[in-house]
Amino acid sequence: MSVVSIVKTNGKVEEGVKKAVELAGGIDIDSGETVLIKPNLCCAKPSGSGVVTNLEVISAMVKVVKDIGGKPIVGDLPIVGWDPQETYKTIGVKRVVEKAGGQFVDLSNDEPVTIQIPDATKLKNVKLARTALTADAIISLPVFKAHFFTGLTLSIKNLKGLTWQDQRQRMHVMGLFEPIVDLFSALRSKVVFGLIDGTVGCESIKPSGPYYGPTEGKPIKLDTIIAGKDIVAVDSVAAVTAGIKPKSMKLLKIAYERGLGEIENIEVRGERVKPQKLKQTLFGRIMGSLNSVWTSRIANPITHPLVKRLFGPQIESRRTAEKELEKVIPSRIVLTGECKEGCTICFDACKIGNIKLGKKGPIIGEKCLGCLICVEACPVQALVVKRFEEVSA
Ligand code: SF4
Numbered sequence: 001m002s003v004v005s006i007v008k009t010n011g012k013v014e015e016g017v018k019k020a021v022e023l024a025g026g027i028d029i030d031s032g033e034t035v036l037i038k039p040n041l042c043c044a045k046p047s048g049s050g051v052v053t054n055l056e057v058i059s060a061m062v063k064v065v066k067d068i069g070g071k072p073i074v075g076d077l078p079i080v081g082w083d084p085q086e087t088y089k090t091i092g093v094k095r096v097v098e099k100a101g102g103q104f105v106d107l108s109n110d111e112p113v114t115i116q117i118p119d120a121t122k123l124k125n126v127k128l129a130r131t132a133l134t135a136d137a138i139i140s141l142p143v144f145k146a147h148f149f150t151g152l153t154l155s156i157k158n159l160k161g162l163t164w165q166d167q168r169q170r171m172h173v174m175g176l177f178e179p180i181v182d183l184f185s186a187l188r189s190k191v192v193f194g195l196i197d198g199t200v201g202c203e204s205i206k207p208s209g210p211y212y213g214p215t216e217g218k219p220i221k222l223d224t225i226i227a228g229k230d231i232v233a234v235d236s237v238a239a240v241t242a243g244i245k246p247k248s249m250k251l252l253k254i255a256y257e258r259g260l261g262e263i264e265n266i267e268v269r270g271e272r273v274k275p276q277k278l279k280q281t282l283f284g285r286i287m288g289s290l291n292s293v294w295t296s297r298i299a300n301p302i303t304h305p306l307v308k309r310l311f312g313p314q315i316e317s318r319r320t321a322e323k324e325l326e327k328v329i330p331s332r333i334v335l336t337g338e339c340k341e342g343c344t345i346c347f348d349a350c351k352i353g354n355i356k357l358g359k360k361g362p363i364i365g366e367k368c369l370g371c372l373i374c375v376e377a378c379p380v381q382a383l384v385v386k387r388f389e390e391v392s393a
């Protein structure tokens with residue numbers, strides 16, 4: 001059985017991180033071992049935005065590792081299109097890590113190393129930052145964040161930041177889920193702990209609107225830390241606290257089926273928290289319950305026509321919604337909102353040169369691979385994937 005801790009921080013982040021580690025049974029590292037702490041530093045957004053891991057959590061984890069006798073190093077590579085140095089500088093991570101007694105490593109200065117993954121189902125080899133391979137142990141330190149493609153982005157997906165930036169599009173095109181689990185399987189023996197920073201999380205998806213990338217979102221104060229040695233279990237518990245069944249999350253289901261961790265047989269220690277994705281009114285709670293009934297696999301084919309009549313044609317059936325993201329065509333990637341002047345992030349992010357920069361913003365060409373890296377990278381949610389119905393209307 002896997003053990004996962006949940007701790008409410010109530011503003012005392014360092015205390016909360018230490019308690020969460022303790023309740024989860026500590027971290028299995030030997031004295032003198034080099035421990036790579038891998039936060040989510042995906043883009044140049046400040047600590048506390050819910051988009052990147054909170055600096056207080058990073059600092060606390062550095063201290064925890066030091067106290068155990070390990071040598072903490074901290075590093076991550078941002079999303080394609082985001083300049084690593086600008087990202088680290090905006091977040092202010094180096095100073096905080098050094099103050100806590102750790103070493104910050106700019107992974108973009110690493111030498112990339114290609115490893116083979118013999119048991120992989122899709123990602124047979126992958127190029128990683130060398131530090132990920134030379135470290136004795138890895139701690140995944142993601143922020144509790146929604147993701148337009150994978151539902152939530154937590155400890156397992158966080159490991160993708162250790163891949164060289166030119167691997168990201170490749171992983172998206174391969175279907176993202178299996179390749180991420182392949183990557184995890186390759187690093188699993190080193191990944192000794194996962195701790196989810198739920199001090200401030202964020203939502204980056206609108207259920208009935210377009211899909212936004214994970215570099216922007218609505219911050220949600222959760223004051224929660226979730227931690228454990230089995231990161232599949234850690235992510236599963238986090239999913240439950242967000243009102244999501246772990247088995248309905250493709251990434252967790254695949255990892256579980258491949259024997260990489262637990263999604264059901266978990267002992268939760270610490271505080272029991274109710275699903276806390278949103279603070280809801282009574283009306284909201286009733287609507288939430290109704291929502292889970294009408295979206296269930298069995299009831300949806302019957303209830304969907306009625307719900308659509310009541311709430312409008314933008315309401316998708318479950319089947320359509322599931323299929324939607326599997327089929328991206330260029331005409332569905334569109335510019336809404338205002339394109340940031342002088343920004344070339346999506347242009348730089350598209351490695352096949354399928355984006356031209358026009359006067360009013362990017363123009364998506366016809367050779368699109370559907371990797372959605374450009375949507376993921378846009379810092380102001382200007383680039384989105386439109387729903388099928390909006391495209392055909
Ligand atoms: S334009 Fe197409 S191929 Fe290029 S990054 Fe966007 S989704 Fe990927």
Ligand code: SF4
Pocket residue numbers: 335338339340343344345346347361362377378379380381382383
């Ligand atoms: S759509 Fe505009 S703001 Fe968004 S990444 Fe592209 S150039 Fe930047």
